[in-house]
Amino acid sequence: EIVMTQSPATLFVAPGERATLSCRASQSVSSNLAWYQQIPGQAPRLLIYTASTRAAGIPARFSGSGSGTEFTLTISSLQSEDFAVYFCQQYDIWPPWTFGQGTKLEIK
């Protein structure tokens, strides 16, 4: 089973600033990596797949990069609605599909 590790656990960023979230896989997952946003009480929403492709309707301020074992989600200019929990998920070697433990993005 591939273990996904996200850092930091909590990130404090001011509105309008850039946020950079990291995700590491315990072995290569190629580019088969997705990012999800979850607002408390809501379902996860797909932001990014194949490491860097934005899902339908996702604003351009969200971007993903990386391949192999190291991945990054960048939010270029934080809006109030972006403060949420973000999960990465690998879908290269399945089952099981595995998630990172999440990064909580909080207002600074």
Add this chain to the structure above:
Amino acid sequence: EVQLVESGGGLVKPGRSLRLSCTTSGFTFRDYAVSWFRQDPGKGLEWVGFIRSKGYTGTTDYSASVIGRFTISRDDSKSIAYLQMNSLEIEDTAVYYCARGRRTAVAGVKYYFDYWGQGTLVTVSS
């Protein structure tokens, strides 16, 4: 608009059974795989099980924590997927989500999950 709606959650005693439904609309259900995930309150996400579309065998996979206890099925005529949960344990307490699986086959078959339901809470307690 693609929609998935889970139902059937509730409070159940250890050892009992529960069946969750994932009712879908806005897409051709029979063409897609479906997966179930769960999330402990305030914690991370865990994959539970997966069912392929019948066009790709319709077979299922389960996580080690539920295999032999949980069963996923689908009714393409109703656009509904089911999660039958037997021999429930306290550790099965979670919000359960269903999600639509998107198949890619660029370098091997992969599935990611592009639409999720809002979830249904299952509480296992005596």
